[in-house]
Amino acid sequence: xxxxxxxxxxxxxxxxxxxxxxxxxxxxxxxxxxxxxxxxxxxxxxxxxxxxxxxxxxxxxxxxxxxxxxxxxxxxxxxxxxxxxxxxxxxxxxxxxxxxxxxxxxxxx
Numbered sequence: 001x002x003x004x005x006x007x008x009x010x011x012x013x014x015x016x017x018x019x020x021x022x023x024x025x026x027x028x029x030x031x032x033x034x035x036x037x038x039x040x041x042x043x044x045x046x047x048x049x050x051x052x053x054x055x056x057x058x059x060x061x062x063x064x065x066x067x068x069x070x071x072x073x074x075x076x077x078x079x080x081x082x083x084x085x086x087x088x089x090x091x092x093x094x095x096x097x098x099x100x101x102x103x104x105x106x107x108x109x
Contacts, residue, residue: 016088017065020079023105027089028065029097030056041094043101081105 015030029041030053038056040048050056066075068088076083089100 016068017060018068019063019065020081023080025081025086025103025105026065027101027103028060029088030060032056041097041101045094045098045101047094 012032012034015032017028017030019026019028026043028043031039031041032053033039036052038050038053040050040056040060042048048056048059050059066079071079071083073083076085085105086103089097089103091097091100
């Protein structure tokens with residue numbers, strides 16, 4: 001899901017990615033910067049920097065994450081959930097997001 005950012009922010013856009021472990025969804029936020037670099041905010045609260053958007057995406061794919069915005073109902077069912085069961089975490093800051101980056105389907109992890 002692409003979210004608009006604050007105009008004062010140097011970020012171009014954010015995308016949400018997910019991986020599943022049983023009935024737990026692990027979220028990652030890919031933030032693409034205006035200069036073409038990228039950052040991934042992970043479920044441990046780490047921000048990992050990448051030289052390019054492509055290298056950040058490759059790292060997420062290697063870790064078996066999928067772009068949330070690109071999932072259809074069949075993709076979701078193959079991962080063990082229905083699309084209407086979840087939405088990316090929300091928070092005003094990374095500190096608020098961190099505890100929400102793992103979500104147990106049917107409730108919070």
